[in-house]
Amino acid sequence: MNGNILTRREFLAAASVGAAAVVSGGTGVYAQATGKAGKLALQGGTPVRSKPFSDWPIWDRADEESILSILRSGDWYRGRGKVVDEFEKKYAELTGTKSCLATVNGTNALLTALHVLGVGIGDEVLVPPYTFVATISVVILSNALPVFVDTDPETFQMDPDKIEEKITENTRAIIPVHILGTVANMDKINAVAKKHNLKVIEDACQAHLAEWRGKKAGAVGDLGCFSFQNSKNLPCGEGGAVIGNDERIMDKCHSFTNCGRSYGSIKADGCQFVGTNRRMTEYQAAILLGQMKRIEKDAEIRNKNAAYLTSKIEKIPGIIPQRFYEGQTMGAYHLYAFRYKKEQFNDAPLGKFLSALNAEGIPAWSGYSPLNKEGIIEDALTSKNFQRAFSKERLDKYRRENNCPANDQLCNEAVWLTQSMLLGPQSDMNDIANAIQKVYENRGILA
Numbered sequence: 001m002n003g004n005i006l007t008r009r010e011f012l013a014a015a016s017v018g019a020a021a022v023v024s025g026g027t028g029v030y031a032q033a034t035g036k037a038g039k040l041a042l043q044g045g046t047p048v049r050s051k052p053f054s055d056w057p058i059w060d061r062a063d064e065e066s067i068l069s070i071l072r073s074g075d076w077y078r079g080r081g082k083v084v085d086e087f088e089k090k091y092a093e094l095t096g097t098k099s100c101l102a103t104v105n106g107t108n109a110l111l112t113a114l115h116v117l118g119v120g121i122g123d124e125v126l127v128p129p130y131t132f133v134a135t136i137s138v139v140i141l142s143n144a145l146p147v148f149v150d151t152d153p154e155t156f157q158m159d160p161d162k163i164e165e166k167i168t169e170n171t172r173a174i175i176p177v178h179i180l181g182t183v184a185n186m187d188k189i190n191a192v193a194k195k196h197n198l199k200v201i202e203d204a205c206q207a208h209l210a211e212w213r214g215k216k217a218g219a220v221g222d223l224g225c226f227s228f229q230n231s232k233n234l235p236c237g238e239g240g241a242v243i244g245n246d247e248r249i250m251d252k253c254h255s256f257t258n259c260g261r262s263y264g265s266i267k268a269d270g271c272q273f274v275g276t277n278r279r280m281t282e283y284q285a286a287i288l289l290g291q292m293k294r295i296e297k298d299a300e301i302r303n304k305n306a307a308y309l310t311s312k313i314e315k316i317p318g319i320i321p322q323r324f325y326e327g328q329t330m331g332a333y334h335l336y337a338f339r340y341k342k343e344q345f346n347d348a349p350l351g352k353f354l355s356a357l358n359a360e361g362i363p364a365w366s367g368y369s370p371l372n373k374e375g376i377i378e379d380a381l382t383s384k385n386f387q388r389a390f391s392k393e394r395l396d397k398y399r400r401e402n403n404c405p406a407n408d409q410l411c412n413e414a415v416w417l418t419q420s421m422l423l424g425p426q427s428d429m430n431d432i433a434n435a436i437q438k439v440y441e442n443r444g445i446l447a
Contacts, residue, residue, distance in 0.1 A: 037437065037438035037441040037442060038438070039442075040356055040359065040360070040438070040439065040442045040445070041356075041359040041360050041361070042355060042356045042359040042360075043445070047359060047360050047361040048360045048361055048362070048431055048434050048435040048438060049360065049361030049362060049431040049435065050361055051361075053363070053420060053421045053423075053424060053428060054420045054421065054423040054424045054428075055420065056231070056235075056418075056419070056420035056423075057230060057235045057291070058294070059287075059290060059291075060290070062290065063286075063287065063290035063291075066083075066286040066287075066289065066290060067283060067286055067287070070083065070282045070283055070286055075282060076281060076282055076283065077279065077281055077282060078102075078279050078280065078281070078282060078285075081282040083282040083285040083286050083289070084102050084279075084280050084281075084282060084284075084285040086285070086289065087100075087102055087280075087285040087288050087289055087292075088100040088101065088102050088241075090289065090292060091241060091243070091288075091292070092243060094209075094216075094292065094295075095216040095218055095219050095224070095243050096215060096216050096219055097216075097218075097219045097224075097243040097244060097245055098244070098245045098247060098250070099243065099244055099245070099247060099250035100241055100242070100243045101241060101242045101243075101250060101253045101254050101257065102239065102240070102241050102279075102280035102284070102285060103239070103240040103241060103242065103257060103278045103279070103280055104238065104239065104240065104278050104279065104280055104281075104284075105227065105228075105229065105238045105239060105240045106134065106205040106225060106226060106227025106228070106229065106239075106240035107134045107137065107138060107227075107240070108240055108257075108278040109205075109225040109226060109227070109240035109241055109242045110134065110135070110138040110175075110201070110203060110205075110225045110240075111138045111141060111142070111278075112242055112253050112256055112257055112278060113201045113223040113225055113242055113253070114138055114139070114142045114144070114173070114201065115142065115256060116223075116249060116252045116253050116256055117172075117173060117199045117201065117222060117223065117249070118172065118199075119139075119142050119144050119172050119173050119199070120142055120143060120144065121143040121144070121385075121389045122143070122144070122170060122389045122390065123142075123144040123145070123170055123171075123172040123173075124144060124145045124147050124168055124170045124171045124172065125139045125142075125144050125145070125146055125147065125171070125172060125173045125174070125175060126147050126148075126149050126158075126163060126166055126167070126171060126173070126174045126175065126198075127139060127146045127147065127148060127149070127158075127175050127177075128148070128149060128151060128157065128158035128175075128176070128177050128179070128371075128407075129148045129149075129150070129151060129370055129371045129372040129404045129407045130151045130156055130157075130177075130179060130368055130371070130407050130410060130411070131177040131179055131203065131368070131371060132205070132368075133371065133374065133376070134205075135175060135177055135203050135371075136371055136374075136376070136377075137376070139175070140376065140380045143385050143386070143389055144172070145170075145386075145390060145394075145398065146377070147166050147168075147171070147398070148166075148371070148372040148402060148404055148407075149162050149163050149166050149404075150162050150403075150404040150405065150406045150407055151404060151406050151407035151410050152406070153339065153406050153407075153409060153410040153413070154320075154322075154323040155182065155185075155322065155323050155324065155325060156179050156180060156182065156322055156337060156410065156414070157176070157177075157178075157179060157182070157183075157184045157185065157325075158176055158177065158184055158189075159406065160184070160185040160188035160189055160192070161188070163188075163189065163192050164192055164196075167192075167196055167198075171196065171198060172198065172199060173198055173199040173200070173201055174189060174192070174193055174198055174199070174200050174201070175200075175201050175202075175203050176189050176200065176202055176203065176221070177203040177205075177206075178202065178203065178204050178206060178207035178210055178217045178218075178332075179206060180206055180322070180333075180334055180335040180336075180337050180416070181206050181207050181208075181210055181233070181331055181332030181333045181334035181335065181419070182207070182210065182322060182324055182328060182331050182332070182333075183207065183210050183211070183212045183217050183324070183325065183327070183328045183331075184202075184325075185325045185327065186202075186212045186213075186220045186221070186327065187213075187327055189221075190220065190221065193221075199221075199222045199223075200220075200221030200222050201221060201222060201223050201224075201225065202217060202218050202220060202221040202223070202224040202225065203225055204217040204218035204224045204225060204226050205225060205226055205227035205229075205232070205240075206227070206232070206233075206332065206334035206335070207226075207332045207334065208226065208232065208233045208234045208295065208299075208332050208334075209233070209295060209296065209299045209330065209332055210328070210330055210331055210332035211328065211329040211330035212327050212328060212329065213327050213329060214329050217332070218243050219243060219244075219245070222244065222246070222249070223242055223243070223244045223249065223253075224242070224243045224244065225240065225241070225242055225243075226240060226241045226242075226243070227239070227240050228240060228241070228284070228288060231334075231418070231419075232334065233295065233298065233299070233302075233332055233333075233334055233419055234288065234291050234292065234295050235287075235291060236284045236285075236287035236288045236291065237284070237287070238284070239280055239284045239285075239288060240280075247264065247265065248264075248265050248266075250264075251263050251264035251265045251266045252266055254266070255268065255273055255275060256273070256274075256275045256276065256278075257275065257276065257277070257278040257279060258275065258277070258279060259271050259275045259276070259277055260272065260273035260274055260275025261273075261275070298423060299330070299332065299333075301422065301423055302331075302332070302333040302419060302422040302423065303330065303331055303333065305422040305423075305424075305426065305428070305429050306331065306333050306336055306422055308426060308429050309321075309336065309422075309429040309432060309433060312429065312430070312433035313338065313432070313433050313436055316433075316436055316437055316440050317341075317344040317440065318340060318341040318342070318343070318344025318345050318440065319338055319339075319340065319341075319344075319436060319440075320338055320339040320341065321337075321338045322336075322337040322338060322339075333419055333422055334419050335367075335416045335417065335418060335419060336416070336417040336418075336419070336421070336422060337367070337414055337415065337416050337417075338414075338415050339410070339413040339414060339415070340353055340413050340414075340415050341413065342413075344440075344443075345439075345440065345443040345446055345447075346443045346444050346446055346447045347447050348443060348446035348447040349447075350366055350412060350413065350415075351366075352446050352447065353415075353439060353446065354366060354415065356439045356442070356446060357415075357435055357436065357439055360435035360438060360439065361431070361435065362417075362431065362432050362435045362436075363417070363418070363421070364415050364416065364417055365415070365416045366411075366414060366415065366416070367411070367414040367415070367416045368411060368414070369411055370404065370407055370408055370411050372402050372403075372404050372407070377402070381395050381398070381399070417432065
């Protein structure tokens with residue numbers, strides 16, 4: 001067990017309210033690692049921190065006026081309005097791609113990418129086990145088999161050296177997930193994809209403005225998908241996008257999400273193409289345009305604070321910050337993550353460490369559980385659609401091989417801090433580091 005109490009979104013919501021909602025009273029008492037940490041707040045001591053961290057999301061009066069102007073116009077959807085078009089143009093520019101399609105949410109962005117790239121019944125898609133469930137749900141909803149590639153625990157990413165062994169004659173695509181706002185090893189992933197003629201769909205839902213060798217995450221594979229859900233670094237409540245550089249493929253994405261109507265190079269007689277309605281509303285786009293004014297500055301602050309925090313906590317025994325691949329030239333830090341090694345903390349379980357850290361006024365969570373072990377997998381395998389699409393031999397073999405031991409270990413060690421905690425002053429980072437140090441110095445009474 002990894003000690004999860006809240007869902008991911010419940011955690012992010014709680015963290016945005018601030019540590020004061022978790023623990024009250026006291027002031028910062030441990031500004032430096034002096035070896036005199038004092039009694040843990042969990043046991044009646046004074047918490048390191050009592051004030052809340054930065055709020056999220058953040059908006060101003062200009063954002064309110066843009067929403068009201070849409071309301072007054074009566075043009076609330078993109079069929080008559082122009083705000084979504086403006087957002088798509090600006091987001092394509094921001095990501096350095098030729099085209100952007102705005103969708104109702106990130107899940108539908110992924111569904112659109114899979115459909116347009118031809119993933120369907122009986123196909124297999126390589127996915128990581130350390131990700132949000134939507135990455136897997138979209139594959140299952142496409143009647144394709146999600147084949148899990150074990151995690152590299154140091155980077156929290158799909159292990160690129162374990163991809164090729166999972167490829168079969170039915171493999172059609174790889175979905176690398178730039179998890180927590182860091183970038184998967186796109187050099188190795190693209191090389192394997194090219195060798196085996198596979199499509200690469202980047203799940204960049206948590207990776208706004210992250211970069212791989214100077215290119216924005218989402219712009220390195222065949223298509224990139226984003227989420228603008230409320231906790232994201234670029235939020236509008238719910239929203240999503242697909243980006244890409246192949247104009248015909250992107251035209252197909254537009255047509256498919258707009259009821260199969262003509263778009264660009266895709267010429268339809270009425271709605272002769274099979275499509276669906278996954279369009280973003282004008283309201284969503286208006287909020288995003290306002291949020292885009294701050295995203296680059298916020299990213300700079302997060303990266304600066306994250307680097308400083310890492311320099312502080314990497315010196316604490318048993319605390320191992322997430323490592324990045326050499327090709328990552330910028331992180332998004334949707335979540336700041338590190339691994340907790342209990343053997344350096346008197347073998348205290350992760351849950352005890354998290355309880356102690358939260359009591360010190362630092363909202364922290366253990367993150368994902370092993371996705372390859374979730375009940376939705378067996379539900380899919382025993383469903384009528386999967387029984388028809390895959391042979392009994394293939395499904396039995398899949399069950400036998402559905403093991404990700406490195407990911408299991410990561411799920412028992414990972415600790416998350418939400419992105420809004422990185423938007424404050426450097427003193428906030430000191431509070432985080434000092435709280436972790438305080439717990440370490442009291443490790444003898446944790447277990």
